[in-house]
Every structure is written in structure tokens, then in C-alpha cells.
Amino acid sequence: MQSSTEEDYLKAIFKLSTNIKNGVSTNSIAEELNTKASSVTDMVKKLSEKGLVNYIKYQGSSLSKEGEMIALKIIRKHRLWEVFLVEKLKFGWDEIHDIAEQLEHIRSPKLVDRLDEHLGFPKTDPHGDPIPNKKGEFPVQKMVTLDKLSVNDKGILIGVSEDSKDFLNYLDGIQLQLGSSIEVLDFFAFDKSLKIKVNNDLEVTISHKVSSNLNVSKAK
Amino acid sequence: MQSSTEEDYLKAIFKLSTNIKNGVSTNSIAEELNTKASSVTDMVKKLSEKGLVNYIKYQGSSLSKEGEMIALKIIRKHRLWEVFLVEKLKFGWDEIHDIAEQLEHIRSPKLVDRLDEHLGFPKTDPHGDPIPNKKGEFPVQKMVTLDKLSVNDKGILIGVSEDSKDFLNYLDGIQLQLGSSIEVLDFFAFDKSLKIKVNNDLEVTISHKVSSNLNVSKAK
DNA sequence: AAAGGTATTTAGATTAGTCTAAAAATGTTT
DNA sequence: AAACATTTTTAGACTAATCTAAATACCTTT
Numbered sequence: 057m058q059s060s061t062e063e064d065y066l067k068a069i070f071k072l073s074t075n076i077k078n079g080v081s082t083n084s085i086a087e088e089l090n091t092k093a094s095s096v097t098d099m100v101k102k103l104s105e106k107g108l109v110n111y112i113k114y115q116g117s118s119l120s121k122e123g124e125m126i127a128l129k130i131i132r133k134h135r136l137w138e139v140f141l142v143e144k145l146k147f148g149w150d151e152i153h154d155i156a157e158q159l160e161h162i163r164s165p166k167l168v169d170r171l172d173e174h175l176g177f178p179k180t181d182p183h184g185d186p187i188p189n190k191k192g193e194f195p196v197q198k199m200v201t202l203d204k205l206s207v208n209d210k211g212i213l214i215g216v217s218e219d220s221k222d223f224l225n226y227l228d229g230i231q232l233q234l235g236s237s238i239e240v241l242d243f244f245a246f247d248k249s250l251k252i253k254v255n256n257d258l259e260v261t262i263s264h265k266v267s268s269n270l271n272v273s274k275a276k
Numbered sequence: 277m278q279s280s281t282e283e284d285y286l287k288a289i290f291k292l293s294t295n296i297k298n299g300v301s302t303n304s305i306a307e308e309l310n311t312k313a314s315s316v317t318d319m320v321k322k323l324s325e326k327g328l329v330n331y332i333k334y335q336g337s338s339l340s341k342e343g344e345m346i347a348l349k350i351i352r353k354h355r356l357w358e359v360f361l362v363e364k365l366k367f368g369w370d371e372i373h374d375i376a377e378q379l380e381h382i383r384s385p386k387l388v389d390r391l392d393e394h395l396g397f398p399k400t401d402p403h404g405d406p407i408p409n410k411k412g413e414f415p416v417q418k419m420v421t422l423d424k425l426s427v428n429d430k431g432i433l434i435g436v437s438e439d440s441k442d443f444l445n446y447l448d449g450i451q452l453q454l455g456s457s458i459e460v461l462d463f464f465a466f467d468k469s470l471k472i473k474v475n476n477d478l479e480v481t482i483s484h485k486v487s488s489n490l491n492v493s494k495a496k
Numbered sequence: 497a498a499a500g501g502t503a504t505t506t507a508g509a510t511t512a513g514t515c516t517a518a519a520a521a522t523g524t525t526t
Numbered sequence: 527a528a529a530c531a532t533t534t535t536t537a538g539a540c541t542a543a544t545c546t547a548a549a550t551a552c553c554t555t556t
Contacts, residue, residue, distance in 0.1 A: 093505085094505070095543070155384045155387055162378045166367075167361075314514085314516080315513070318513080
């Protein structure tokens, strides 16, 4: 059995591994978890001894099969609780992250599955991220980040890669929600900002930082 | 802000204080929390410095006003989550305690109140214990002595009117503790003795002298 | 290949919570 | 009130997770 802290490390490595084949760096884990590199070194050593992480000195860390399974279970719990908070307790999508960070560590396999059932076996969380099933499986989504689209392209917002309160609040402010339509009206090369039209209605200009954190399914 | 561990200590002291005016003993706290007396001494000293516990060396501990408020908030959360687990997730009342022990430490005032609302502001948990409101106010329980109940009545033991060693030892011997459920199975008029079932498990016969010293909250 | 900069690891200290074993205080019995 | 037993506290050690500061390895640039 692993501690909550160990679970946090596994989850962080999982998140950072998404589009990186070789191991993730010690520094990047430290940044993700708001801790220091030396703490990370200690922990990945320990997780390596437990067989949950493949760690090579000076070369970085990746999850073992078992470590990945654990990470996926935590993510499953996190996302199911997020659905609960929004669907049942009427929280806004910008308020749920911190609470779910706590709830994801509750230990009870039966609880997770009952919750899943209670929520009607949802496929995605309120941020559009897929919820792994009991076995840790989840469908791969074909999506692109908004900054990959060209002028006149259209898409539907299906996910966000950042879930800080600030960011989500900002999205609310420009009427962007999951399912919103987005049309790219203009592109400004000097700072990579985009002028877009939201829901065929509101025109706003967004920075590259924003567009690179919005996942859309490209329409036609 | 206090740690989960500190919260556990406050809750334990609260529980043990129910029918004891002066401080609860270090050993009793240790037993309640499955830890050692030396650990308890350390912790009550710390909680005393924080102003949450009144602790006098060799004389025991009691909660300060502030410590009691915190304990009541934890108990409120514990009992609300228990209702959730039984009402919404269809758990049996015997499966929920360990999960609620974890859930009670989730930090989010908004979450607790939303949960309360979602559950329809329940008055008691699945074990019949009252749920404190936001301000920690406890509906006073109307209690009767056990000898006032009739055959087939059920109740929860919430106090004893005698605290002699002999008597309390006897109660320990028949597995009666505060919070124990009692079902009256039979009444023998010639000596007013009662046959009762304790905690849905042990059947014993008790004298009128005993039943008249047990305070119960009548169930339903 | 040497030099400098960055990333990473090591060494040693710190905090929260726990434990065992010994010492001190309290309570009980004669 | 002395002797014994019990309870409680103290002292010192341990584990998990963290940190700072110093040492080491790796990488890039000359």
C-alpha cells in the first residue's frame, strides 16, 4: 500500500509522461508538485525500490506497468469525484480541483465503483478529460490544441489542459465551456495570439498561452 | 489549521467526555485511538499549547470551547458522509464507518454545506446519532432510562447514571458502551428484569437496578 | 578537450507523529 | 504511613517527507 504522497508522485509522473517517451526529469516533477528536486530524488528512489517507477540516475523517471495502474486509479477517482461535485453538488468547474485532490486519496474500491454507478458511469469529467474504467482503460481522444488551427477553421472545445481556478474563471468570462463552438477569425504572428468567435456570438482575442491549453475537436 | 491526526485526538476526547465532567484520562485516549499513552501525552501537550485542550499533568484532558467546535465540525462531516454513503450509494450501515473516518478530514466548508443540502438536511446519521448544524449546535437528545422502554423498543445508550467501578466494569463485561444499540427482547414482571440484545449481537438479561441506570435515546 | 552552466544527487538537518523503556507521580492496600 | 501497583510522563530513538547547501554529473560552448 502506498501513501498519499507516493500517489501524488505517481500521478505527476503520469501527467508529465503523456507525450514524452523517455523518462521525465527530476526538475519537472519537482515543479509539478511544488517541491524541491532533492525531495524528488529521494522519492523516485523509494518508488523505484517498490517497483512502481523506473528510475535511472541522472536520466529521469517513468512509470512501471504497476505504477501506471495506480496512477490511473487515482485519476479515475479524481475525475469521478469531480463529476459528483459538479453534477450532484452544483459546484462550478473552477471550484472542484482542490477538493478532488483530497477526495482522490480516499481508500475504498467499493466506494469508487458505487460512485461510478451513482453518477451513471460518466465517460468524461467536467473538464472534458476521459475517465478510466475499473481496469484503467480509457478511449484515446483525437483532439488538437486550438493553436494548431488556421484562420477560418472551426472546432468544439472538448477539454482544457490547465485546471487552475484563474484559468477556468477566465474561460467562464469569455463564455467558453466544454461544448462551446470556436471559430478562428484571425492570427497575429508577432505574439501568436488568436482572434476567435465563441458560440457564434462573442469575439475575443486570446493569447497563445490560452490557445495552447484548449483542446478542440476540429470541425470538418 | 490542525492536522488530521490532531482532529482525531479532538474527536476522541469529545467522545470520551460525553458523560464525564472532569478530564478524560491519557490511557483512555490511547485506547480509543489504538496508540500508546506516551504518544497521547505528547499530543495533548501540543493541543494544549494551541489552546484546543485543557490539559493538567497527571489529571487528564478536556476540550476548550474552540477544541469542542472543531470536534463538532469533524463529527458533523463524519455523520453527513455516513448519510451520503447509505442514502445515495446504498452502503450497509456496518460498512460506512471506515470510509467516513477518511471523508471526515476533507477540508472544504462549502463542500460540507452543499452535501448537507444535497442530503436534505438530515437530522441524524444511519446509527441514529444527531448531526450538529453549521454552528456545531447539537439538538438535545431526549433520553429515557432503559427500564421505561417496552418489549421490541430499540435505543442507543447515551449515558449512565452511576459511575461506580463495579457498575462500569459490569457494563464493559456485557459489551455495553456509550453508543451501543439496545433492543428490548423481553420483560419479566416478577423482578422487572429485561432481556436485551446489545449491538445487534449479544443477548443478555439485566436487572432492574441496571436498566434504571442506563440512559438511552429511544429509536424511532 | 577544457570551461562554464545547468541538472541532479548526496549529506545532514528538521518536523510530525510514533514507539520502547525508564522514571516519576498517583492511588490503593495493608 | 510504608509498600505495592498503576498511570502518566520523560528521554531517546525511529520513520516519512521535506529542506538547504554542497558535491557531482551531464551538456553545451568555445
